[in-house]
């Protein structure tokens with residue numbers, strides 16, 4: 001691309017920049033940032049303009065992490081607001097076309113990295129903005145004007161992230177009135193297949209995309225402007241299991257797009273055939289067998305889960321496009337869905353959330369269960385989690401009580417002892433209560 005000191009193209013999309021080869025990180029776990037695309041009035045957009053507020057790559061100290069905000073404004077007479085999220089998601093893909101520039105995640109959890117080689121060649125953030133403009137305009141000729149604002153100063157990024165979060169909230173709120181049952185079609189997104197080849201997001205009103213960036217409305221807008229593109233319509237087809245959210249259409253689409261690897265998808269269950277998980281998910285749902293409950297952890301949580309491992313370790317095990325029984329990558333918004341894990345007991349099965357995530361979902365956690373869900377402060381490990389749930393009488397703990405009932409309860413049980421030398425020894429249990437995981441009744445041969 002003219003004027004840019006590194007190559008730009010599809011071949012760099014899967015390029016990973018390891019820590020040893022990193023010049024700087026932008027946003028990510030050691031700093032903060034956000035990205036946003038907004039539709040703007042034609043006369044307010046200065047076409048192809050890139051503005052940078054804050055230090056550029058050459059001014060950044062090697063090995064450090066800096067705040068990063070990227071604000072894209074597009075104008076076009078045929079563009080509609082529902083496309084904002086769709087365009088926004090493509091910042092990820094197009095940024096990764098730039099040699100020596102890596103982009104992960106979306107919205108306010110982005111994480112970018114610049115390689116030492118790219119910094120040495122003189123890559124500037126203005127070049128990143130210019131490359132994005134070229135790629136967006138080449139893909140969508142209906143974008144008549146486009147400008148990019150990049151912030152790297154701490155105060156500017158903080159303010160930008162705050163404003164962006166309000167817009168994300170507004171987009172998510174719009175979905176609340178619509179349910180899976182109200183529509184005939186869902187949408188599929190295969191954008192993450194470059195990293196997770198078996199992964200397909202099925203985007204429904206009650207289960208938004210795993211990255212949280214593409215809602216059902218945005219899927220509809222994307223499929224309308226580019227029906228053969230990576231976001232496409234999926235006819236719901238026959239409802240195979242209402243509770244689990246299993247439909248013929250998403251099963252077939254996932255089977256086709258995963259080259260026959262994934263045959264069934266339960267949209268609203270974490271067990272057996274949960275939704276596949278790419279790597280861009282905002283949060284992970286995980287089954288905790290020790291308490292028979294479900295926990296969820298979001299990307300921003302810095303501590304560990306009750307298993308003693310952090311989000312990053314869990315993400316490494318769950319991601320890559322696979323389907324893992326008992327684990328699922330998901331958007332934070334899914335926790336607000338009326339169908340959240342509905343086949344598994346919904347909120348009555350959720351036992352652990354990081355404090356920040358619980359506060360973020362706020363009023364959408366049903367009042368009657370809110371205080372019964374532990375956070376890292378109440379339960380940093382499994383033992384404390386079990387004690388907490390018991391003390392709060394969480395619905396899962398009520399189930400333990402039933403299961404903890406003895407299988408045999410009797411004032412006296414007498415048993416002959418087999419395998420002992422003759423002598424007629426027997427053992428007598430007084431006020432016996434016998435607990436067992438399994439009872440096997442066998443008929444002896446010939447009796």
Ligand code: SF4
Nearest residue numbers: 189191192201209211
């Ligand atoms: S997480 Fe899903 S919706 Fe988001 S870009 Fe990846 S495949 Fe598409």
